[in-house]
Amino acid sequence: GNSVTQMEGPVTLSEEAFLTINCTYTATGYPSLFWYVQYPGEGLQLLLKATKADDKGSNKGFEATYRKETTSFHLEKGSVQVSDSAVYFCALSDLGNRDDKIIFGKGTRLHILP
């Protein structure tokens, strides 16, 4: 079945450091890929998405490129801020699969130190 694997946290970085959170997926069809972010005490918010191979999603300085050859959708940011501290979830939905639900990774907690 479909699955999403993302790096375990917590990830601790200093402000202005470069961020990478790895995400790989397994899907039988043609998945769309997402990154969601959950700030403390809140629900999830869509951060960015990509719907086909080689698409790059971007938002708030974050980027992720849909790599079909490596089945990956790694999240990157060039210079993180304290306000980026949150839990990040990689997710997929598979248009080629009648199983319609979105599948989430387990989340990666990010701590940014001032």
Next chain:
Amino acid sequence: KAGVTQTPRYLIKTRGQQVTLSCSPISGHRSVSWYQQTPGQGLQFLFEYFSETQRNKGNFPGRFSGRQFSNSRSEMNVSTLELGDSALYLCASSSGLAGYTYEQYFGPGTRLTVT
């Protein structure tokens, strides 16, 4: 536009009791999905309702059930509560079926503690 609202925000129940959680989607959204979030298992899909019909269901026992009303508001019910049901229950709404790239908008969740 008002966001997804969930009530109550916090709930404490004892084992064996039942509980009902409520979710009001964004106006105009017809799909409501429910998730259970725990530190150990992460986000697990419970079920999705679209136009009052359950479209999809995750791998949870029959103690977990839900429904959707004609105004798209949804409720989920957990009967015979167990300690392991302690979790954050998240509701998400979207304008179309969640599996077809429609963006999901999440509520803040209901924190359920079972003692």
